[in-house]
Amino acid sequence: MTLLEQWVSLSTIIRKEIVRFTRIWVQTLLPPVITMTLYFVIFGKLIGSRIGQMDGFTYMEFVVPGLIMMSIITNSYGNVVSSFFSVKFQKSIEELLVSPTPNYIILLGYVLGGVARGLLVGVVVTLVSFFFTDLTIHNLPVTIGIVFLTSVVFALAGFFNALFAKTFDDISIIPTFVLTPLTYLGGVFYSISLLPDFWQGVSKLNPILYMVNAFRYGILGISDISIVSAFIGVMVFIVALTIICLYLLAHGTRLRS
Amino acid sequence: MTIALSIKALRKVYSNGFEALKNIDLEVAEGDFFALLGPNGAGKSTTISIICSLAIKSAGTIRIFGHDIDTDFSAAKKCIGIVPQEFNFNQFEKVRDIVINQGGYYGLPRALCEERTEKYLRKLGLWDKRQSPARSLSGGMKRRLMIARALIHEPKLLILDEPTAGVDIELRRSMWQFLQEINQQGTTIILTTHYLEEAESLCRNIGIIDKGEIVESTSIKKLLQRLDQEVLIFDLQEELYESPQLENFQSNLIDSHTLEIVVQKGRSLNAVFQCLNEKGIEVTSMRNKSNRLEELFISLVESSQE
Numbered sequence: 001m002t003l004l005e006q007w008v009s010l011s012t013i014i015r016k017e018i019v020r021f022t023r024i025w026v027q028t029l030l031p032p033v034i035t036m037t038l039y040f041v042i043f044g045k046l047i048g049s050r051i052g053q054m055d056g057f058t059y060m061e062f063v064v065p066g067l068i069m070m071s072i073i074t075n076s077y078g079n080v081v082s083s084f085f086s087v088k089f090q091k092s093i094e095e096l097l098v099s100p101t102p103n104y105i106i107l108l109g110y111v112l113g114g115v116a117r118g119l120l121v122g123v124v125v126t127l128v129s130f131f132f133t134d135l136t137i138h139n140l141p142v143t144i145g146i147v148f149l150t151s152v153v154f155a156l157a158g159f160f161n162a163l164f165a166k167t168f169d170d171i172s173i174i175p176t177f178v179l180t181p182l183t184y185l186g187g188v189f190y191s192i193s194l195l196p197d198f199w200q201g202v203s204k205l206n207p208i209l210y211m212v213n214a215f216r217y218g219i220l221g222i223s224d225i226s227i228v229s230a231f232i233g234v235m236v237f238i239v240a241l242t243i244i245c246l247y248l249l250a251h252g253t254r255l256r257s
Numbered sequence: 258m259t260i261a262l263s264i265k266a267l268r269k270v271y272s273n274g275f276e277a278l279k280n281i282d283l284e285v286a287e288g289d290f291f292a293l294l295g296p297n298g299a300g301k302s303t304t305i306s307i308i309c310s311l312a313i314k315s316a317g318t319i320r321i322f323g324h325d326i327d328t329d330f331s332a333a334k335k336c337i338g339i340v341p342q343e344f345n346f347n348q349f350e351k352v353r354d355i356v357i358n359q360g361g362y363y364g365l366p367r368a369l370c371e372e373r374t375e376k377y378l379r380k381l382g383l384w385d386k387r388q389s390p391a392r393s394l395s396g397g398m399k400r401r402l403m404i405a406r407a408l409i410h411e412p413k414l415l416i417l418d419e420p421t422a423g424v425d426i427e428l429r430r431s432m433w434q435f436l437q438e439i440n441q442q443g444t445t446i447i448l449t450t451h452y453l454e455e456a457e458s459l460c461r462n463i464g465i466i467d468k469g470e471i472v473e474s475t476s477i478k479k480l481l482q483r484l485d486q487e488v489l490i491f492d493l494q495e496e497l498y499e500s501p502q503l504e505n506f507q508s509n510l511i512d513s514h515t516l517e518i519v520v521q522k523g524r525s526l527n528a529v530f531q532c533l534n535e536k537g538i539e540v541t542s543m544r545n546k547s548n549r550l551e552e553l554f555i556s557l558v559e560s561s562q563e
Binding site for chain 1: 271309313331354355
């Protein structure tokens with residue numbers, strides 16, 4: 001395929017993904033907005049007003065970046081895992097497999113589809129947060145960079161999960177038993193400086209902590225960890241997951257008999 | 258003569274050790290209308306899946322119009338259009354989007370995809386359904402949708418895996434007509450089918466596969482020439498109570514009004530009627546006992562199993 005043909009194929013996949021998640025917006029876009037609004041009301045307003053300040057900011061100001069990042073992570077992941085598993089389940093993935101579209105374009109198309117949903121939900125949740133707090137951006141490049149890269153990491157992880165999944169149960173195991181606990185323990189609701197040294201050390205093994213803190217740094221200018229290490233860690237995950245997914249695609253794992 | 262499909266020493270062994278294809282060789286010439294026949298589990302769909310990159314071969318080479326599917330996969334894939342046996346499109350997508358998107362996966366500009374989508378949906382009688390979700394189509398319409406989708410990049414080789422399975426007679430005939438039309442326009446067609454009548458009516462050449470081996474690959478004409486006898490069924494005017502003794506012909510009374518006669522190849526049918534006349538037997542109608550190709554198919558598959 002020429003570069004132009006590859007671009008056409010890539011844009012077809014992305015367009016199809018965007019059409020899919022916007023067509024079923026009641027299932028894809030509305031729930032995270034309602035959930036995050038409840039978080040803002042309960043944790044930010046009702047409970048947050050009794051917590052007082054965290055790292056020099058009101059609890060609402062502290063928790064908002066974490067909640068935005070949480071919605072981006074779950075939606076980037078959820079879009080790719082459900083969409084790719086669905087095409088695998090219905091066998092419509094064969095439309096792509098019989099075509100000359102290279103594997104890296106298939107992967108990139110689905111990942112960018114997931115990023116599109118993650119970012120769209122992130123923007124909507126950010127707009128909702130304006131009803132609860134004034135949000136200013138401390139460092140725009142860091143904010144945009146970490147949001148995009150985090151979204152890519154979890155879209156790749158969703159693709160990896162969908163490749164291996166055999167049943168619909170398999171696509172809910174990772175989000176339920178891995179993603180949700182890591183997100184909740186990833187500094188969304190608290191600063192790890194509140195934890196004893198041992199648990200601070202354990203928390204630093206959680207990759208989501210780095211992403212949430214880098215984003216919080218971009219918004220508020222505070223972080224529990226080094227921003228450089230956050231970016232390096234995210235890039236390592238992107239490279240590793242990309243290599244694994246391309247390897248699995250090249251070998252037709254769970255796609256070709 | 259250009260070779261549209263060349264398969265050499267193709268072998269497929271599944272992870273459970275089952276050998277689905279045993280070093281098969283097959284060639285299909287450009288412009289041919291080729292039937293790949295075989296009983297269930299013979300290896301037809303496995304062969305097609307490997308050609309279309311849906312299954313991974315264990316050994317062998319496949320070339321599509323000279324393009325190796327391993328080393329020149331992009332050019333090879335552009336030459337192939339596939340209509341699979343099972344519905345494999347997103348049931349929730351609109352008919353039009355399914356066809357347009359497929360063109361996009363082949364790198365065709367969107368305007369061209371839209372133009373061709375209209376052309377093929379109209380030809381296949383689906384234009385009125387273009388905005389409907391695929392799940393709302395009938396079985397026959399879904400099959401036609403898969404044909405339109407397979408043609409969007411105007412492939413030189415169209416492969417259809419049992420395209421008329423479960424399709425009513427009228428629709429089957431119209432699909433045959435459509436396939437003959439595109440074959441006449443230059444598209445090489447390979448089809449697998451269980452309907453031997455379909456293969457006999459449409460195809461010029463035939464490959465018979467059984468237990469992962471090609472047991473025959475020749476023209477239908479040559480294959481039919483091998484038949485050394487034909488069984489004819491005669492419906493009788495008057496009742497008969499026992500099988501008549503006919504000179505040089507073996508006969509068998511099926512029931513009091515139906516007589517079966519075996520006619521050796523080259524014998525004149527007039528001789529049969531003369532014998533019947535001599536015995537005072539009146540015939541109201543006559544037909545072949547079964548599809549001629551079916552008889553050959555069964556004998557070839559049976560001999561390969563011995």
